[in-house]
Amino acid sequence: MESILEIIAFDLESCRLIEKHGGNRIELCANPHEGGTTVSYGMMRAAREATTLPIFPIIRPRGGNFHYSESEIDIMMQDIRLARDTGLDGVVIGVLDAAGAVDYDKTARMVELAYPMEVTFHRAFDEIADYLPALETIIRAGCNRILTSGGAPTAPEGIDRLKACVQSADGRIIILPGAGIRSHNIGQLKTGLGLSEFHSSARKLDEKTGTYSVDVHEIIALRAAVDA
Numbered sequence: 001m002e003s004i005l006e007i008i009a010f011d012l013e014s015c016r017l018i019e020k021h022g023g024n025r026i027e028l029c030a031n032p033h034e035g036g037t038t039v040s041y042g043m044m045r046a047a048r049e050a051t052t053l054p055i056f057p058i059i060r061p062r063g064g065n066f067h068y069s070e071s072e073i074d075i076m077m078q079d080i081r082l083a084r085d086t087g088l089d090g091v092v093i094g095v096l097d098a099a100g101a102v103d104y105d106k107t108a109r110m111v112e113l114a115y116p117m118e119v120t121f122h123r124a125f126d127e128i129a130d131y132l133p134a135l136e137t138i139i140r141a142g143c144n145r146i147l148t149s150g151g152a153p154t155a156p157e158g159i160d161r162l163k164a165c166v167q168s169a170d171g172r173i174i175i176l177p178g179a180g181i182r183s184h185n186i187g188q189l190k191t192g193l194g195l196s197e198f199h200s201s202a203r204k205l206d207e208k209t210g211t212y213s214v215d216v217h218e219i220i221a222l223r224a225a226v227d228a
Contacts, residue, residue, distance in 0.1 A: 003190065003226040004197040006056075006176065007219060008036070012043070014214040015051045021216050022223030025054045027092055027199065032212045034063030038079050044086045054089035056120060059110070066096040066124040073106055080113050090117045092147065094124030101128065102137040111142040118144040120176065126151045131161065132168050145174035147199055154180025159192055166193055183221035187228060198226060 007023040009015045010032050018026055028047055029036035036058045039047075047055055061068070061075045068076065076093070083091050093110050097103040102125075111119045121143045128134045131151060138146055148165065150158020155177040165175050177189055178199030186198055200222055204215040 001196060005219075005222055005226065006178075006197065006199045007214060008032075008199075008201045008203065009047070009214065010203070010212050012046050012050055015047045015053075015055075017214050017216055018219065019051045019053045021219045023053065023219055025056065025089075026051065028055055028057040028088075031063065032203070036060060037062060038076075041082050041086070044083060044088060048087050056090040056092050056118070057083050057088060058092040058122065059083070060092075060094070060122075066094050066127065067098055067100075067103075068095060068106075077110065077113055080110055080117075084114060084117055088117065090114075090119060090144070092120045092122045093143075094122040096124055096127065101130075102134045102141070104137050104141055107138065107141040107143065120145045120147050122147045123149060123179070126158075132164070135165060135168055135173070139169070139173050143173060145176045145197070147176045147178050149177070149179035152179075155189060156180060156185050159189070162193055166195065181222075183218060183225045186222055187225045190226060198222075 004024040006025040007018045008027045015026055028039050030039045031037040037060045059076050059079050061072050080091055091114050095103040095106045121138045125146050125148050149155045150161035152158030162177055169175055176197050176199050181198055181200040202215050202218040203212045205212055
């Protein structure tokens with residue numbers, strides 16, 4: 001079975017390049033300097049028209065923490081509806097309560113609204129120290145996968161916690177390692193974790209414009225390394 005490479009796209013041309021050069025799924029984001037926020041409705045539509053790959057927009061109305069007001073939750077619900085009605089394939093969410101735990105009720109509501117799209121719980125999970133109970137809450141809420149670095153700055157550094165998550169999940173939810181995954185370390189992660197899905201930004205910075213786009217050479221190298 002071919003390993004799945006999920007690559008972040010911050011612009012429309014990146015969506016096309018990800019499909020052309022070996023990516024399997026797109027996480028669609030705006031504002032990389034804020035850690036990724038929701039793209040516009042126009043971008044959702046344009047991306048859907050530009051590629052046949054599965055597209056998962058992040059549903060995040062702002063940067064900062066992952067505890068949202070009711071008004072912000074309403075915005076997120078509207079964005080989930082737009083993604084679903086635009087024919088996108090999934091959404092990426094992450095909602096914590098005031099105590100910093102997974103907000104089960106809001107997460108479950110979003111999962112229900114998103115159906116039949118898939119739902120990934122993003123790296124808000126890495127903010128939680130007591131992560132195994134959090135994993136159970138995310139499973140119970142109905143999410144399909146968890147994007148995580150294993151609570152570390154990069155996935156290679158968090159490999160022990162990633163292993164614990166894989167063992168605890170026991171096939172009930174997909175563990176999607178992300179952060180710092182590049183062609184030089186993806187093979188080691190694949191062997192060490194026994195997983196078939198990986199997330200990478202594979203990005204480069206344009207020094208003139210200060211904007212990010214995908215690095216085609218890195219996508220090609222990731223594909224070769226994970227298939228080796």
